[in-house]
Amino acid sequence: MTDAHVDGVRLTLDEVRTLARRVLLGAGLSRAHAEAVAETMVAGERDGCASHGIYRLLVAANSIAKGVVAVDAEPxxxxxxxxxxxxxxxxxxxxxxxxxxxxxxxxxxxxxxxxxxxxxxxxxxxxxxxxxxxxxxxxxxxxxxxxxxxxxxxxxxxxxxxxxxxxxxxxxxxxxxxxxxxxxxxxVARGEIELHRRAGKPVPDDWGYDADGQPTTDAAAVLSGAMxxxxxxxxxxxxxxxxxxxxxxxxxxxxxxxxxxxxxxxxxxxxxxxxxxxxxxxxxxDAVAEHLARAEAMFGAIEAQGARLPSQRRYAARARSVTEGVVIPAALYRDIMALVPGE
Amino acid sequence: MTDAHVDGVRLTLDEVRTLARRVLLGAGLSRAHAEAVAETMVAGERDGCASHGIYRLLVAANSIAKGVVAVDAEPxxxxxxxxxxxxxxxxxxxxxxxxxxxxxxxxxxxxxxxxxxxxxxxxxxxxxxxxxxxxxxxxxxxxxxxxxxxxxxxxxxxxxxxxxxxxxxxxxxxxxxxxxxxxxxxxVARGEIELHRRAGKPVPDDWGYDADGQPTTDAAAVLSGAMxxxxxxxxxxxxxxxxxxxxxxxxxxxxxxxxxxxxxxxxxxxxxxxxxxxxxxxxxxDAVAEHLARAEAMFGAIEAQGARLPSQRRYAARARSVTEGVVIPAALYRDIMALVPGE
Missing domain, CATH: 3.30.1370.60 (Malate/L-lactate/L-sulpholactate dehydrogenase, NADPH binding domain)
Incomplete structure (x- = not known):
């Protein structure tokens, strides 16, 4: 683990996995749950979906602390x-x-x-x-x-x-x-409105309504009203x-x-x-390969005009993360480390 | 069949069915196909979906005339x-x-x-x-x-x-x-753009592109370009x-x-x-009724705030059509009657 630059901490995917498991076990999850949940967060971090990466340790820990989750439920x-x-x-x-x-x-x-x-x-x-x-x-x-x-x-x-x-x-x-x-x-994603609220920025007036049913640019009002x-x-x-x-x-x-x-x-x-x-x-x-090839022709017609397939950006981030690891923002890293037992 | 007013012809749903079958049989469809296709058009007309009512006789007749349809195909x-x-x-x-x-x-x-x-x-x-x-x-x-x-x-x-x-x-x-x-x-529906083209009206510039890939308000250009x-x-x-x-x-x-x-x-x-x-x-x-009732509670929460369920307008038109019949615009009625064999 090395500092990538002043604002972030670079981790390998294995380090992300180990960190996530430690936090989740420390929060009280059974080993089977901790491992399954950690894999989802590793996948998010790996694919460049920061909002579904190890940031979600804070979200999961909150749900556990509030008693919303059965920590050792056997499916x-x-x-x-x-x-x-x-x-x-x-x-x-x-x-x-x-x-x-x-x-x-x-x-x-x-x-x-x-x-x-x-x-x-x-x-x-x-x-x-x-x-x-x-x-x-x-x-x-x-x-x-x-x-x-x-x-x-x-x-x-x-x-x-x-x-x-x-x-x-x-x-x-x-x-x-x-x-x-x-x-x-x-x-939009709810987290997007939350980010606007934290930054004190207005939201576009077509994202939601306040609690009285009026269109509003106030992020907090949308969060307590309706998207x-x-x-x-x-x-x-x-x-x-x-x-x-x-x-x-x-x-x-x-x-x-x-x-x-x-x-x-x-x-x-x-x-x-x-x-x-x-x-x-x-x-x-027996004709599976022939017909799946016709789907590939459609994907080709989309990409040939410069349009992106929905998963393309994630897969590109994945290719980078596997060799280079990922960079966790310093503030997030500090918040997560505060959840590690014994740190 | 009576004239509802100067611009339309009022038909019962049975009269719509009979007319549709005659046109479709006359166009060459087998009886089984003509009856199945006619029911779809009766349903559209009945539910106030004029663009999917007997107007579609013209569309179906065109596909048959162009040799696109196997008129007596046995599924x-x-x-x-x-x-x-x-x-x-x-x-x-x-x-x-x-x-x-x-x-x-x-x-x-x-x-x-x-x-x-x-x-x-x-x-x-x-x-x-x-x-x-x-x-x-x-x-x-x-x-x-x-x-x-x-x-x-x-x-x-x-x-x-x-x-x-x-x-x-x-x-x-x-x-x-x-x-x-x-x-x-x-x-939007393709027919909506077609209506603008016929009326010589521009379309909003976010409906489509011309054949060169430029946004356009020209309905004909969108039809030959891309929606x-x-x-x-x-x-x-x-x-x-x-x-x-x-x-x-x-x-x-x-x-x-x-x-x-x-x-x-x-x-x-x-x-x-x-x-x-x-x-x-x-x-x-055995719990079907209990859980379907919970779906009804969701529909109720939508309707209680004055929002419409997607099918509501069709069902209201249906209730009217069953007792009052439907009104076919005079020009459309003339075009359809021109397709009736022997008329």
Whole structure:
């Protein structure tokens, strides 16, 4: 570990992993949970997603300290129907629940052509792309949705109903990392508004409403009022779909239920996640390679005009991080080190 | 049939159905195709979607006249995997292919918890909501996607790659019509730009690009250039997902392939459609009613603040049409009557 420059600390990915595990174990997580959660943070840091890197140690530690997380929950796997898998996370973080269910999901997708995995009763603080990427790397097409806390107003309204409700999708590519996207159905990430608030900067007046339902440029007012969805009524419709698929459809909470269950503690959202996996071999049989090549032609037509594929920036950062390590801002590093037991 | 006022002709829904069948049979469609296609147009007219009502008789007749449609294709149903159904439409319109596959799809969704139906080699001119609504009325959750012709540029580019690539979703509701949305991932419907062109009106400069890749307010230039996706890079990512799911994944064409296959004839898009159906009983078992009631609470929270559910306007029009019939603009009625054999 060496200082990269005055403002940052350079760490290898192994050092990030070790640090994350120490903090999470120190915060009280069981070893299995600490290792699963640490991998998500290593992946975020590695891919240049600073807001989903080890910064999230602070977020996770907060949820643990507030009693929102079952620190040693043992996920319980069941098979409610032939092509369905359920993992009851028992109130623990989502990562271990996904790890415990993903192999059965992949097996069922291969056996039936399509399958779905529901994670129930899990705490969410992370992006969804690690999950779709893991499945796409096994050759499966994956679609993942999860609600969050009710922070977002439906189009035509000004009161929060939806969460930031991300949608993530993964598509396997031969000889390279998968095509992956993962975005919130809110107009912007909540963290973006939080950054404006901390910096004392106004937000654009189409990001959200204050608690009285009036458009506002005051970041704090949006945070205590309601965010907007992206894309007007279309984004709002998608946000509703996410609520339905990963809430009532799998017997779990909506974003309003999650925020009520938080009861003002300020912890991460609690609830469900739905993961649909499709095996391309199901429809394509022996012709898989031929048809996946046609997908490559489409990617080529996008890149040939200078447009970027959604996952491209992450993969470029990954290639750098693996050889050069990552740089953690000094202030963040200090805040994290303060959480290390015995430091 | 009576004149409603000087500009329109009032028809009952049965009269619309009879007229549509006569035109479609006269154009050469087999009886099975004519009846399936007519039902879609009756549904559009009934629900106040004029652009998907019997106006589409002109669109369908054009595709038939141009030789784009196999007028008497007999759909072939197969089961490539245990939870997958495929219907090869043989180059005919999509409606009959869907009718022939939907029952097996519903059976498989109930047997396995989740299932998918691919329609291959079908001609598309219609909205997707009739399909998701039919499945949701059987108690299933449905997600449907289809590519079209390559008319839409990816975010960050200006050359067409994607189709207007709609996404439709349906959710069953006890005691009422389902929650349904169906929207193009393009910024606007192509027909909207066409209406501006006919009226000689400029379009907003964020709807599309001319053939040189420059933003333009000239509707004709956008039609021969490229439309934009809705919602920036997020809408663009969804448009790519639609291409992948209902193109390469099911062994069918992308929107670029469809436009090439059209070879300048100006017919409707040809290709595939993917329909995913999930049975709520799979995850919920005996607790279905309890959890669907929680979805109703979310719908209530949306409507209580004066926001509309996506399907609400259609259902209100439907209630009126069933008792009052519909009014067809006089000019459209004349154009349609010119297609009736022997008139």
């Amino acid at each position: 319980v796997v069941s098979e409610p129907a032939r092509a369905l898998v359920r993992v009851d996370g028992g109130g623990g973080f989502a990562q271990l629940a996904f790890e415990r269910g993903r192999q059965r999901l992949a097996e069922k997708a291969r056996a039936y052509g399509i399958a779905a995995l529901a994670l129930n009763n899990v705490v969410h603080f992370a992006a969804l792309w690690p999950e779709v990427e893991a499945l796409a790397e096994e050759g499966l097409v994956a679609l993942v949705v999860t609600p969050s806390h009710a922070w977002v107003a439906p189009a035509g309204g000004t009161q929060p109903v939806f969460g930031t409700n991300p949608i993530a999708f993964g598509w396997p590519r031969a000889g390279g990392p998968p095509f992956v996207f993962d975005f919130a159905t809110s107009a 907007r969805t992206f894309g007007g009524h279309k984004g709002s419709a998608l946000a509703a779909m996410v609520e339905l698929l990963a809430g009532p459809l799998i017997g779990d909470m909506t974003s309003r239920g999650s925020l009520e269950a938080d009861a003002g503690r300020g912890g991460s959202p609690i609830g469900g996640e739905l993961i649909i996996a499709i095996d391309p071999v199901g429809f394509l049989g | 072939v149903v197969s089961e490539p995997a245990r939870a997958l159904v495929r219907v090869d439409g043989g180059g005919g319109f999509a409606q009959l292919a869907f009718e022939r596959g939907r029952q097996r799809l519903a059976e498989k969704a109930r047997a396995y918890g989740i299932a998918a139906l691919a329609l291959n080699n079908v001609v598309h001119f219609a909205a997707l909501w009739p399909e998701v609504e039919a499945l949701a009325e059987e108690g299933l959750v449905a997600l449907v996607v289809t590519p079209s012709h390559a008319w839409v540029a990816p975010a960050g580019g200006t050359q067409p790659v994607f189709g207007t690539n709609p996404i439709a979703f349906g959710w069953p509701r006890a005691g009422g019509p389902p929650f349904v949305f169906d929207f193009a991932t393009s910024a 934009r996706t809705f919602g920036g890079h997020k809408g663009s990512a969804l448009a790519a997902m639609v291409e992948l799911l209902a193109g390469p994944l099911i062994g069918d064409m992308t929107s670029r392939g469809s436009l090439e296959a059209d070879a300048g004839r100006g017919g409707s898009p040809i290709g595939g459609e993917l329909i995913i159906a999930i049975d709520p009983v799979g995850f919920l078992g």
